[in-house]
Amino acid sequence: MKIEFDNLLEKLKTKNIRLSHQRLKVLEYLTLNQCHPTVDQIYNSLHNEVPTLSKTTVYNTLNSLTDVGLVRVITIEDNETRYDIRTDNHGHFKCVSCKDIFDFDIDIDKFSTYELKDFHVKDKNVYFKGLCPKCVQFETLNK
Known part of the structure; x- marks a missing residue:
């Protein structure tokens, strides 16, 4: 998984997304937990490790990653948005x-x-x- 994570970090740099500790932790979570998490799942999993993390930061990070094509939004249920690190058609x-x-x-x-x-x-x-x-x-x- 390390090679894939390094690859994603390089993609962030090439997409001109500023690397912050909080953004890297969200990206790391998505890479290591390919369970199609919700914002709440990401926030709750990372909050103890990164106490300065807010839900707004998680939303903004996911929006940035989605905008540059590194994360895909999936909405299987109308009332539930999840995020997929795998962006190919599947x-x-x-x-x-x-x-x-x-x-x-x-x-x-x-x-x-x-x-x-x-x-x-x-x-x-x-x-x-x-x-x-x-x-x-x-x-x-x-x-």
Whole structure:
């Protein structure tokens, strides 16, 4: 993971994002915890380690990282914004039981979008919802 983190730091520098301790901690959290966290999850995980961290700083950092393409916003649920360090086109599966979100590879560009030929598509997402293997097993054992 160290090489990937160094690579991200270099990308921050090339995107002219000022490196601060708080921004680096948010970036480090996203890199080491690829769980599609919310702002609250990031803030709560880092606040003890970085007491000067505010939710506003987390929001601003995530907005900056999103603006330069280093982080992707995912909104599987209307009322929940999560952040993904993986910015390539891929799919997401959200378990309706444990609420975990899993990445899966899918060639989104192969989907036929002929009906949208006159549109300018800025973002492509594929979301599935259901039960993850852990929750399927738990549900099966409790029947």
